Amino acid sequence: MMLDQLKETIKTALPELDFVMGWTTGYDPLHATPLYMYEPDDVDQLIWGPLNVHNLAVHLPALRHKKVGIVVKGCDSRSVVELLQENLIDRENVVIFGAPCNGVVDMTKIRKAVPDAHFARSVETADNSLTITTDKDTHTLSLAEVMADKCTRCRFPNAVEADHFVGEKRIPAVETDPYADLESFESQGFAERRDFWMAEMDRCIRCYACRNACPLCVCRDHCVAQSREPHWVSQRDGVRDKFMFQVIHAIHMAGRCTECGECERACPMDIPVLLLKRKLGNVIHDLFDYDAGLDAEARPPLLAFKLEEDSIKEKDW
């Protein structure tokens, strides 16, 4: 079985490493949580499946002084690649364990389908479904119904970079990113779009979970949002200031964001902030024909300077 193989591979590599990061069952059967495997016994707690929502690459830059292993889904591996590209981690200090991913769940969709999800007593996962038993009843959901949107358009279910790949590689269901969600949002008028963002951002509590969950938000401790000198963003809690931060965040991610969706998943107030990054990802794709996090040797377009970009004909203006 693939999970057993993965466990064996990790156990074999563990003596050379400080620890390996993976996932285990969290505070209830519906929630996985990151697992740090220091000893072979810890590896037995490892789980693999649709509940492993977290992108563990977020921890790598702070662990640069250690030699660590990381278990990745395809999307997580793109964050690792992006970190390598930006020289924020060292390839020789990271051992990447990959396995084929069938997609992960979106807890917001689960809560919508099963409002009683916070009373889950047991969860069984099969290839294409999820059965949640609460204190009152049992619900079987198809995985397609509750899968994170990023998984429905996933082009890289297998790690794009791995030292150890366990299991049979999956064939991606789509070849190019379908930006239908973005098109549908943008078909609305300006006022509607503005009202949407004002209403959504209004409940932001400025906790910065979106920022801290982002594997590529690496200024973290010296963030523009909290810096006093210079004082770029005010501490007022009006929707304008909250939105201002999201825009700064999104622009800093342009051409670097792999759309892993951790910003949106981490938001305790369920604000759909990934949409902003999708927009910029789409612009970068159109302008530079570039997708982030696929090639460790490539340079993100906004981190490079070319006198004239192939698709931006300044001299023709």
Add this chain to the structure above:
Amino acid sequence: MAKYLKNDDLGQWLAELGTEYKIHAPVQEGRSIAFRPLTQDKILRIDRHATIGPKEILFPACEELMHFSYEKDTDNPGREKIRVQPADNAVPTLIFGSRPCDARGFDVFDGAFTQCAVKDNYYAARREQAVVVSIACTRTENTCFCNWVGGSPDGTNGSDVLLTPIQDGFVVQPVTEKGETLLQKGSLLTGAAPDQVREAEQLRAAACASLPEAPDFKCMPEQLYNLFDNMDFWEKQSAKCISCGACTYLCPTCHCFNITDERNGNEGERLRSWDNCMSRQFTQEASGHNPRPEKAYRLKNRVGHKFCYFPDLHEGHIACVGCGRCIKSCPVSLDIRQVVTSAKECHLPAEETDNE
């Protein structure tokens, strides 16, 4: 004496109270539930725990403490005069639909803001004018642990009135004098029948019984002081933490704040906004030194404050109400119950005794 309110009359009851109080209640907002001023267009959601509790009503995420302006001193052109206008925003407020854990959070705020050597006038003024109407929990979530920290699904600390949802309505019980006064208002409350009171009691008892057994945390202050320098313990506990502030901002008891002057030209406001111990700036000193340089130190501070330093200062009261939001909304599902339990069970090397 217990009263009864029909489900169908709830809206009307709140509308009547709304003539006297500004009512804040949990409403659906996008994909979350938050406490907002209750208006006709809002959908009241009291069937489950709100995503964020009512703490910001009495302790706003950001509030203006004063407005200031500079102007030239005409008698002495080399100097500027500063005019300061303190803010006073307290109005009669009714907090409707908090849970017993949420309301108990106000008890912790009272300890910190009104019962210490320095009284916080801004908080005190709002607290004075607030009436808290809570709803007892008849079903407990996986993240609920109010009974571990001295509360219960039908606890009344911090509330003025307690509602218990029964078939077709609520049993309404006053807790404080403020609550008694509130229940004399409005025309829709009737006396509760004995079988309605009994039904409410049974539902509350069942909710209390459904919670897992509570560990004894009396030893926690001592145990946490013993663990203070054990950074190996704190590094392992905090390994998966991403050092965001979601847990602190959603916490009904976290009350640390920051003060910033926001000035535009000659005018500005002094703001107080929520701070959080997960943030690097929390204890960053002007010298550049930071006594809590990494997330392990920060998590130690958060757990220490709730289960050690605060109880030490406030007669053993734990500064956690067990609402579970820090667990439920944590991006990595870090479970404070597990951290505290691990701290409790952590066997420290026995101190060497000098037998000579």
